[in-house]
Amino acid sequence: MHKQPALVLPGAVQMRIKNSQSSTGERLSQTKSMVIPEPELLQKPINRHRRNQSQHNVDIGLQPVLKGEYLNKAKIAEGGKKLRKNWTSTWVVLCSNELLFYKESKQEAVANLKPGCKPDGVDLCGAVIEWTTEKSSRKNVIQITTPSGLEFLLQADHLPTISKWHDAIKKAVDSLSSGAGGQSFARPTIQKSNSSECLSRPTGNPPKPKPKEPKSEHRRSIMFKLNYSASDSADKNGVKNRLKKFISRRPSMKTLQEKGLIKDRVFGCHILTLCERQGTTVPRFVKLCVDELEKRGLVADGLYRVSGNLSTIQKLRFLVDQEEELDLGDSQWEDIHVITGALKMFFRELPEPLFPFRFFEPFVETIKIKEPTQKVQAMKKLIHQLPKPNHNTMKLLFQHLRRVLTKSRQNLMSTQGVSIVFGPTLMWPEFEAGNMEVNMVYQNQIVEFILLECLEIFGLEG
Template sequence: MSVLLLLLDRKNWGQSWTVLHGGILTFHKDPKSNPTGNAMKSSQIVPEYTVELKGAAVSWASKDKSSKKNVLELKTRQGCEYLMQYDTESVISDWHRVILDAIKQLVTATNTTAESEQRQVRTKLRRFLQRRPTLQNVKDKGYIRDNIFGCHLDTLCHRENSTIPKFVEKCIKSVERRGLDVDGIYRVSGNLAVIQKLRYKVDREEQLDLEDGQWEEIHVITGALKLFLRELPEPLFPFSCFDKFIAAILPDYSLRVSYMKDLVRSLPLPNHDTMELLFKHLRKVIEHKDSNRMSVQSVAIVFGPTLLRPETESADMTIHMVFQSQIVELILKEFQTIFSQK
């Protein structure tokens, strides 16, 4: 069909031969205007304008766009604007409908393609996630490791091929070498910034020398050890044994010690061995109570809530604190009996 065409960045209307094929609208110079005088097939004419209808919009042009009758306004996705005019209203109306239908079909096809692509992406992602190893598998292969602080005791000991964390052993050796007489040991807080610096170094598994001058304050070492014990996901006294240890505080003292010994012996090896080393060390601290002012009761009050706590806090917290201290105090006093092999 030959229509009048006006590109809005130009001033003059021009006669064009219009062809709609798929989602492409082409405008050719009118074959009748061929200077050779020979009629040409529309397929042989190089388009003067090519308009992609995908994302385009067509509507009836307003009077401020053109004073002519029967004018269509076509806006492309790229921002170009064309005016199309034909004298016969029914013909231009048919073009309006055909172009509008073509645009709608392109939108539907685009949405269908997008949905299909999204389904493919979801399918690939689901397959990837199903094939992806679990976090535990990655950890088991050694690609990812938990930090030292906050790591489960059995996991850490298994990783270090020991029954006592190396960091605990280093702290205890350092304290016993140079700090048992320090006033308020384990009760006085160390410099938190330095403790966190030490923690960072330990978590990165860097070479650690606690005799280095930056760790000269003994309260930094004791503070780091308490922090390590406090941040165990499950305390040294396992959650499953909390009520049993509370129940072990019986009126009869001999039964109390016997029951406590049985409970301690039933603990997993990392818990048992770490506990034995720690309490042996704390007894040495107590032996210097005249200089460090840390009695059995003082040590028990400091370490009770750190070593023994319920999995879920309750309204009985005050009562629990009393029992926590009593349990730690009993093990300190009866250390030889409780940890003897007999």
């Protein structure tokens, strides 16, 4: 008997129908057989992993530069508006271009069965980081200020810990400001992926993927691509060539400084460099402050101990850095504590203190000498070995402080009080290898001893 051809049905499943007159019992039977679909009809393998039906965020750009650690944080200003200081312990993570603040570490969040911590991010591009002792009575405090007007403090109980964070954040800020060798840091993006897919019966014609709508933030780049042409490519190459020529012909930093377009700062400048630039052996700002203080401020209550208004001090600092003509007798500097605060800030922000780093240990060894006469001679010899700008500035400052002490009945400042203020301001070790408290005791003792033996060490005034 002649068999009828098999009936082919559309789709991945075909049915084969046998003839009713076949020798197998003249019955109609239907069997199903799977036919391998065409290569272009193959679908992607189905992901059967069904943790849940929600979407999970995957961070692909948050590569930490400095791993998380608990630090104390206080926000003091936002958008230029001062805020009430409130210290909180927060988990801090430093990435290439921002600081992330978590309420708790991710390990603790997992242990407490809490969802992923959502951090507060602070963009470090254009930020300023500096040590501060004016904004808080706590020790080991750094201040970070962003161009948007956000100001906050970070603090740790141990100096090596906060120093590590200060150096790492400053390095990140410097890398961002310099472009990191021509590369720009982009904000990390977040991709979303489904952990489960809906199972569907394969068909012969797979559904066409729906075209994705362009995001609003990418519309400009898409329009640029649509309008792009060969002439645009030529124009782009021309712009590149002109930029290369401009960069190769740009003036050097020295030339800009000579023309007065860029001015070196006064605060934060090495004292040897500053005196060489000004043609003096004592920074002009130090001499200006000392003259004004002795003119009208020696009897002020708590001189050098009381803090002045910080915003006014910063305003004075800005004018000094611009090297504009300054009259400290002006009414805006009427508060004498603003001048003392600016003078102390000048010495604290020196890259190398007034007592140079290499002299720190010799001064500590000298103050340990028991015999008074030998100690005076050793201290005098050591001070006269200092570079001339350091020696002359130290002489001017200590003779001024001696005159402050002559008015101790009016200003209520003692030798010990002055030494406590100026000990850590004028000297500190290059590396905090020893005990901070012990070093501070030596700093205060050295300043107090020089104040007491000022006449013998520096000689008569004038």
